[in-house]
């Protein structure tokens with residue numbers, strides 16, 4: 659069993675650290691918010707009073723932070739963790755951040771002989787709680803194999819996307835596609851309903867036809883069609899519009915760096931930004947259906 663230092667215990671990091679404890683790993687946690695640490699202490703974690711203290715004696719470091727600047731500061735800033743870690747420690751950053759920062763941290767780690775992987779996740783808070791996240795990893799093959807035992811305590815599908823930064827590229831591609839098929843699903847459903855169709859019947863038809871997609875299958879955006887999804891709970895998240903807008907910004911950078919003319923992605927970003935500006939930032943991203951109701 660590993661000794662894991664876990665930094666960043668928010669909506670995602672908290673339950674992920676909890677699943678490591680459930681799997682029998684020993685875990686030392688740190689978050690700027692004391693209550694978040696206390697909740698993990700109740701589940702058996704040790705609490706450190708700084709990130710630097712948390713990594714003492716750890717053979718794996720996991721971070722789950724809001725954005726690239728937090729990750730860069732943690733590993734490369736004043737008193738950054740990379741300068742303190744032994745070469746045998748595995749470092750996994752599970753935050754969703756820009757690919758260049760992930761590459762920069764990965765390259766700095768490699769220069770010190772430390773195995774680093776950007777390991778962003780898909781699945782949201784429900785999957786973080788259930789331990790069924792998908793991990794998209796960017797790093798070398800040896801680090802990937804070493805990390806598998808720890809990652810499998812928190813997730814069900816663990817992919818090696820390529821070298822450092824590749825995990826973030828995969829995450830950006832996936833979430834751009836998610837935004838596009840959610841928008842398309844909303845438009846198709848609203849079109850059918852306004853032409854007299856029952857949204858449940860139309861959903862069944864499209865699910866058995868070539869319009870089938872994840873938004874329709876497990877996250878139907880039309881209220882009342884599916885139980886247990888945000889659309890049937892006043893669009894409580896779920897996956898917030900704010901996070902989708904952040905991820906679409908990262909996806910635009912990924913496209914821009916490679917010169918890809920991703921017009922649908924750009925349009926999806928524009929529509930989600932307008933929805934956010936309309937006061938919907940903390941609602942679920944499937945609430946984009948309401949754009950069509952005005």
Ligand code: NAD
Pocket residue numbers: 665666667668669670671688689690691694709722723724725728732752753754755779780781782783896897898901
């Ligand atoms: P969150 O805001 O709930 O949690 C972030 C945590 O990091 C907070 O508890 C904060 O106090 C802590 N933190 C910030 N700076 C810190 C520092 N220097 N040291 C220690 N702790 C620090 O965010 P979240 O929803 O848990 O998301 C985390 C990451 O996962 C983000 O990059 C997000 O884009 C990504 N993500 C979120 C979801 C989701 O559905 N929430 C899904 C997939 C990926």
